[in-house]
Amino acid sequence: MAIEQPATRPANPRFSSGPCAKPPTFELNKLADAALGRSHRAAVGKTKLKDAIEGTREILGIPADYKIGIVPASDTGAVEMALWSMLGARKVEMLAWESFGAGWVTDVVKQLKIDAEVKTADYGQIVDLASVDFANDVVFTWNGTTAGVRVPNGDWIADDREGITICDATSAAFAMDLPWDKLDVTTFSWQKVLGGEAAHGIIVLSPRAVERLETYTPAWPLPKIFRMTKGGKLIEGIFTGATINTPSMLAVEDYLFALDWARSVGGLKGLIARADANAQAVFDFCDANDWIANLAEDAATQSNTSVCLKFTDDRIQDGAAFAKAVAKRLEAENIALDIGAYRDAPAGLRIWCGGTVETADIEAMLPWLAWAFEAEIAAQ
Numbered sequence: 001m002a003i004e005q006p007a008t009r010p011a012n013p014r015f016s017s018g019p020c021a022k023p024p025t026f027e028l029n030k031l032a033d034a035a036l037g038r039s040h041r042a043a044v045g046k047t048k049l050k051d052a053i054e055g056t057r058e059i060l061g062i063p064a065d066y067k068i069g070i071v072p073a074s075d076t077g078a079v080e081m082a083l084w085s086m087l088g089a090r091k092v093e094m095l096a097w098e099s100f101g102a103g104w105v106t107d108v109v110k111q112l113k114i115d116a117e118v119k120t121a122d123y124g125q126i127v128d129l130a131s132v133d134f135a136n137d138v139v140f141t142w143n144g145t146t147a148g149v150r151v152p153n154g155d156w157i158a159d160d161r162e163g164i165t166i167c168d169a170t171s172a173a174f175a176m177d178l179p180w181d182k183l184d185v186t187t188f189s190w191q192k193v194l195g196g197e198a199a200h201g202i203i204v205l206s207p208r209a210v211e212r213l214e215t216y217t218p219a220w221p222l223p224k225i226f227r228m229t230k231g232g233k234l235i236e237g238i239f240t241g242a243t244i245n246t247p248s249m250l251a252v253e254d255y256l257f258a259l260d261w262a263r264s265v266g267g268l269k270g271l272i273a274r275a276d277a278n279a280q281a282v283f284d285f286c287d288a289n290d291w292i293a294n295l296a297e298d299a300a301t302q303s304n305t306s307v308c309l310k311f312t313d314d315r316i317q318d319g320a321a322f323a324k325a326v327a328k329r330l331e332a333e334n335i336a337l338d339i340g341a342y343r344d345a346p347a348g349l350r351i352w353c354g355g356t357v358e359t360a361d362i363e364a365m366l367p368w369l370a371w372a373f374e375a376e377i378a379a380q
């Protein structure tokens with residue numbers, strides 16, 4: 001028997017966890033003012049890069065004495081810069097509960113070979129944050145994109161810490177409150193919550209992070225794209241728009257557009273409210289259907305951006321094949337694109353709920369998810 005399809009379709013089927021949906025008002029022609037074919041060091045380019053930095057500060061509420069830099073290689077580039085140029089001064093605690101955090105562990109333990117205490121948790125859970133010793137440097141991911149598990153807040157981070165905190169906040173910035181006084185290095189990329197173009201990363205440094213950079217020189221060589229100091233002093237230019245190497249001015253224009261859109265929805269507060277409403281629609285759907293559940297076990301750690309779901313129906317014969325088939329069915333109907341779980345994560349789905357996604361689209365998509373589920377159960 002054919003299972004009836006819902007009547008309403010999402011206007012935008014893009015629920016990818018990165019690159020994420022562009023702001024709803026985006027059109028390519030809105031980037032017409034991009035400083036293309038010009039030197040990024042000409043006044044026009046420099047001004048746009050500085051506007052990108054100061055717009056980031058304004059919307060995220062980053063303190064005036066924190067440095068913000070636009071760096072190469074997206075969030076990965078920004079995290080790597082921090083790990084390679086700042087760690088090794090003292091012991092480090094590495095916290096990981098999903099694939100990206102695990103990647104930073106590999107870097108620190110296997111590549112840099114630093115004295116590290118590694119704390120990990122399975123997908124869906126989080127490490128014991130109360131056990132972290134802030135005499136050490138601490139590296140963690142604010143929102144584990146591949147598990148849909150985030151830290152509940154920053155209360156567990158000591159105000160009087162001796163070490164520095166390095167936080168990969170790429171799927172958290174612009175969707176969650178980040179307590180800047182607790183974060184010494186914070187990184188993210190443009191392609192995530194604001195739906196910008198992939199290319200560049202942002203690195204945010206607290207005064208303590210700058211102090212580390214100016215007083216510590218790692219034992220290993222640093223390639224040019226990781227270097228933030230010269231002669232023991234911070235290269236201030238990086239943090240005013242004189243980038244280390246050539247940025248894409250098209251990506252910069254796109255980011256400036258995204259920042260403007262963010263202002264138009266009420267800045268950070270508006271963005272958080274949008275993500276919360278999207279995620280709540282998915283949580284409510286899980287509550288209403290006993291065949292699907294949030295992968296994040298503790299409600300306090302459930303992401304409002306990368307919401308990860310698992311199927312829990314015992315009629316399912318092959319979990320991985322089933323989840324893939326549901327995602328494929330929704331993609332074929334142009335209802336939901338790119339919602340399969342991350343390749344290293346448990347079988348399931350991942351629905352991006354960041355602020356560029358419209359709640360009406362989430363609400364229109366969910367009945368289709370129920371449709372695809374029933375259709376796959378029948379097809380097994």
Ligand SMILES: Cc1ncc(COP(=O)(O)O)c(C=O)c1O
Nearest residue numbers: 018074075076100145170171189
């Ligand atoms: C938590 C986290 N860290 C790092 C990355 C890598 O980001 P990028 O590809 O922008 O370097 C991602 C991408 O999804 C991520 O979710």
